[in-house]
Amino acid sequence: MSTTAIADHALLSDRHSAALVSRAGSVDWLCFPRFDSPSVFGRLLDDVAGHLEVAPAVAEDATTSRRYVDETLVLETTWATPGGTLVLTDALATGPSTDPHALGSAAPRLLVRAAECTAGDVEVGIEFVPRPEYGLVEPLLEGVPGGVVARGGGDVLVLSCPVPLAVANGSATGVLRLHAGERVLLGLAHRSTSEAFPTPWGAAELDTALRDTVEAWRTWSRAHQSYQGPWRELVHHSGRVLQALTYQPTGAVVAAATTSLPEGVGGERNWDYRYTWVRDACFTLEALWVAACPDEAHQFFDYLAVSAAASVRGRDADLQIMFGIGGEHDLTERTLDHLAGWRDSRPVRVGNGAWSQRQIDVYGELLGAAHQLFDQLNPDHPGAGAWREFLVACADTAARRWRETDQGIWEVRGEPRHFLYSKLMCWVALDRAIALAEPLRADAKVEGWRAAAAEIREAVLTQGWSDTAKSFTQSFGSLDLDASNLMMPIVGFLPADDPRMLATIDAVADRLTDERGLVYRYRTEGGVDGLAGEEGTFLLCTFWLARALAEADQVDRARAVFDRAATYVNDVGLLAEEVDESTGELLGNFPQAFSHIGLVNAAWAISEAEQRVASGAPR
CATH class of the missing domain: 1.50.10.10 (Glycosyltransferase)
Known part of the structure; x- marks a missing residue:
């Protein structure tokens, strides 16, 4: 049973599908490749139905604030912890767009999560618990260079991650320490089992996808509003x-x-x-x-x-x-x-x-x-x-x-x-x-x-x-x-x-x-x-x-x-x-x-x- 307040969530969208991210840094809802597809993360409806969490490893004494980057639906979550400050930037990548009427037309089916320490030192916890088909499927997880691949229920999910994660019981977890000025990018890409076997995205590719998404939303907003x-x-x-x-x-x-x-x-x-x-x-x-x-x-x-x-x-x-x-x-x-x-x-x-x-x-x-x-x-x-x-x-x-x-x-x-x-x-x-x-x-x-x-x-x-x-x-x-x-x-x-x-x-x-x-x-x-x-x-x-x-x-x-x-x-x-x-x-x-x-x-x-x-x- 999920108990997190509905209002504790924020929306991400690439105009093909949507994700909901909690104040705790957990992606509690994500359907790939369409809004009405079965969820791959469904913690919103049941704790056992999957999630992807990126947050301070110890968050009990942290204060949290959130905002959307101006003129976009790119989310920033900031934790001020006793040891340092962590800023997490989340987006469902829209793909590049200079045409304000084509927002999302080149969406790559990719969730980007950029974690940056802006002051002090912060330990960042990562939990990847994919559960396709509304939590019915516990997929097979395999560590690969640059991340983890999950296969099951017709879905292939590739988590790009700069540090090795421990894989067990259909989940992948890990902790990394960031110092002031350090930034890491994670990505979650979706493919069907009928598509070519995917490989993890590199940090430069993820950074470009994030910047393209900010610019695409701003292009739309400035042309329309x-x-x-x-x-x-x-x-x-x-x-x-x-x-x-x-x-x-x-x-x-x-x-x-x-x-x-x-x-x-x-x-x-x-x-x-x-x-x-x-x-x-x-x-x-x-x-x-x-x-x-x-x-x-x-x-x-x-x-x-x-x-x-x-x-x-x-x-x-x-x-x-x-x-x-x-x-x-x-x-x-x-x-x-x-x-x-x-x-x-x-x-x-x-x-x-x-x-x-x-x-x-x-x-x-x-x-x-x-x-x-x-x-x-x-x-x-x-x-x-x-x-x-x-x-x-x-x-x-x-x-x-x-x-x-x-x-x-x-x-x-x-x-x-x-x-x-x-x-x-x-x-x-x-x-x-x-x-x-x-x-x-x-x-x-x-x-x-x-x-x-x-x-x-x-x-x-x-x-x-x-x-x-x-x-x-x-x-x-x-x-x-x-x-x-x-x-x-x-x-x-x-x-x-x-x-x-x-x-x-x-x-x-x-x-x-x-x-x-x-x-x-x-x-x-x-x-x-x-x-x-x-x-x-x-x-x-x-x-x-x-x-x-x-x-x-x-x-x-x-x-x-x-x-x-x-x-x-x-x-x-x-x-x-x-x-x-x-x-x-x-x-x-x-x-x-x-x-x-x-x-x-x-x-x-x-x-x-x-x-x-x-x-x-x-x-």
Whole structure:
């Protein structure tokens, strides 16, 4: 069982895969060669599932600090020990890149760890405990000149190390002493068993790979990041995190880097988030429009049009709500019963059963992102015909299916319902399709789309509002609140100062928050969503509240809510999905794209509202 706090980890990414590094210098999570590959280090979910640790051999009296190298996702961890100071620099190598739109295209599948003594003397301990296939495999380890080779489970891992390591019981360990000014580099390279037998990297090669990675991230940041509003550094850093969660070969965006980090300690709400949800990816593209730039829009829409083609074209079917990062459709869920889970939170799952759910809101998120980014979607692009036909088909499906029940944005595993948010987003799909009718070459469809949008609007206003709850509610005929209804003014369905919208905003702020003022998605008491147990407050929803308040020009309240949520970034600026209501600890998969998306968009909305209020301009 792993007990290290989720917030004690930092993210590394080469835009193919991701690693999480603890404050103790342990790589507790690493999947090669893709985000969704089986882990080779899985200590995050069970102490016996593998790790690679580089840290002071005696760290009990050390103080630790961390930071990312400016404008990068290259991590520096510094230990000040009684005998000296050790600085560890970690990166998943991106390969060299002078093209800011090709970050990670030449990634060599290499983790680089550079340990430098900057003062005094430090003994450095090294523990290499590879456990491929989520800890199922104890590989064969062999010492070779310049390092150690581990083979097993289809993976070949080569640890480059400047000192001999003792090999025993599927592990390699050693200690080296560094004096002030001395620096050593370690590297972990991955190959499959079908590739040529690899050899360890030399120190000069590793140093070049590290410097190339710093420069590649800086090239991307400087070319993309121009936001100058409030919380500038948080917004820019969140933009890099979202880029880090993007799979470079296809443009697919993973919801998070991990699987099965729980929404409640010891509970069953543990899901695999290493896939692309249409909803999350579209929200990410919109956030990148603020925090970076949308030049990657073409790649994503090409990926999605190809991946989802069979979902909406050629047969009467729904758009599949999520895909593998290579475009895979079948994401069948299974449990890994040999793993204890983070703090004994079982089951540990891989795959995600939500892939087969109906969630009709996705049409709105998709058309919404296309509308916002349409200037970047060149109609002469070779793939333009495919995504144009795809978007028209999505609008048609929203018009046809909006009256049906679904599992909703929160993917409930209980009975399907008429969720208000799902209806709202079908309206968004049609509203944006109408606005894009000319470039989509769909003028003949506008009349039908407009009629369907009017029907949805009437249904939401009459069946989604409750005089008893004094709020728009989670589903038609319900009295339950749902934070997703805060999106109503954000997407332009109602102005934020409409009395019904103001009442809904206040209802969420007053009755759907914890003692800290953080927002729940909805109340889970009594297993209303088909699952046992409770969950924490949801950071995205808290940022939605800040954004809705900004839309209503309640800037001071919006700032207060934003600051409240932003206090939960960890020491290197990362957010998980939720916050434990009793302890204030981060919960859920990590880092979570949704949370960083919420931060970016709320900061931008508050910036816009402040300018609007200061100028006296109308909303």
